[in-house]
Amino acid sequence: MPILEDARLQPTNTYGESKLLVERMLEWFHRIHGLRSASLRYFNVAGAPEGPNGITRGEAHEPESHLIPLILDVALGRRKSIRIYGDDYPTADGTCIRDYIHVSDLADAHLLALSALESTAAAEHRLIYNLGNGHGFSVREVIESARRVTGHPIPAEIHPRRAGDPAVLVASSEKAMRELGWKPRYTQLDDILRTAWLWHQKRYQ
Numbered sequence: 149m150p151i152l153e154d155a156r157l158q159p160t161n162t163y164g165e166s167k168l169l170v171e172r173m174l175e176w177f178h179r180i181h182g183l184r185s186a187s188l189r190y191f192n193v194a195g196a197p198e199g200p201n202g203i204t205r206g207e208a209h210e211p212e213s214h215l216i217p218l219i220l221d222v223a224l225g226r227r228k229s230i231r232i233y234g235d236d237y238p239t240a241d242g243t244c245i246r247d248y249i250h251v252s253d254l255a256d257a258h259l260l261a262l263s264a265l266e267s268t269a270a271a272e273h274r275l276i277y278n279l280g281n282g283h284g285f286s287v288r289e290v291i292e293s294a295r296r297v298t299g300h301p302i303p304a305e306i307h308p309r310r311a312g313d314p315a316v317l318v319a320s321s322e323k324a325m326r327e328l329g330w331k332p333r334y335t336q337l338d339d340i341l342r343t344a345w346l347w348h349q350k351r352y353q
Contacts, residue, residue: 149284150247150320153189153276161312174274184273186261191247191280191319193254195340196347206347207251216248216341219291220348223300230302232287234309243287245316247280250334250343254279260328277328280319285337297341 159165167189177183194216196206207217221227235242257279264275285293288304295302324330334340 149316150280150282150318151278152320153278153323160314171276178273182273184265186265186275186277188254188257188261189276189278189319190254191249191278191317193251194248195250195252195334195343197252197255198343203343203346203350206344206351208351215246215287215290216294216344217348219294219302220298220345222302223294223298223345224348224352226352228303229305230291231305231307232291233307233313235306236309237315239286239315241286241288244313245284245286245318247282247284247318248290248337248340249280249319249332250340253330253332253334256333257324257328257330260324260330264328275327277324277330278319278321279324279330280321281332281335282319282321283335284316284318290337290341293337293341294345297338297345 157168159168171187174183174185174187178185192215194207194214196203207214209217212218212221215230218227219230222230232243234244237244239245257277261275261277291302291304294300321330321332334343
């Protein structure tokens with residue numbers, strides 16, 4: 149850790165395997181059709197975009213499976229507690245560690261990657277970049293951040309580990325910073341949670 153772009157690609161779950169298959173297909177599309185592409189390897193995307201009219205869009209899934217929206221559902225009274233899957237991982241507090249990137253920083257990276265693909269100076273037919281903050285936060289740390297941001301106690305329950313969950317996933321985004329000139333603006337977990345909280349409150353008003 150942190151994970152580099154040339155790290156061994158060995159997914160531990162079906163979700164990771166599906167993303168790897170897409171990258172392999174892009175390579176074949178280049179060989180057959182000459183298609184150039186940029187593979188942006190997101191880590192945990194969170195938050196909501198802040199614009200001139202405030203926050204008008206945010207993260208919502210049905211059914212919900214992402215940690216931050218689930219935690220905020222507890223703060224909103226839509227769930228009684230948040231589940232922590234495993235507290236016996238080899239980490240400082242025993243819970244999984246993940247790298248969280250704000251959705252607006254991710255959008256910036258997309259535009260920079262498109263510009264790089266259009267550049268006549270770009271010799272590579274495929275660009276590959278990790279996109280994360282380069283800092284890991286445990287599940288317990290995310291919950292604590294949400295407690296600070298929302299002012300809600302957010303009860304937590306410990307449940308058994310889920311199959312396929314690695315203990316730590318943290319990105320090295322140095323390549324994107326160096327080659328694309330990309331730099332995340334939201335580097336503090338509380339700031340990411342704050343924008344997500346504003347969206348979720350507005351959503352259920």
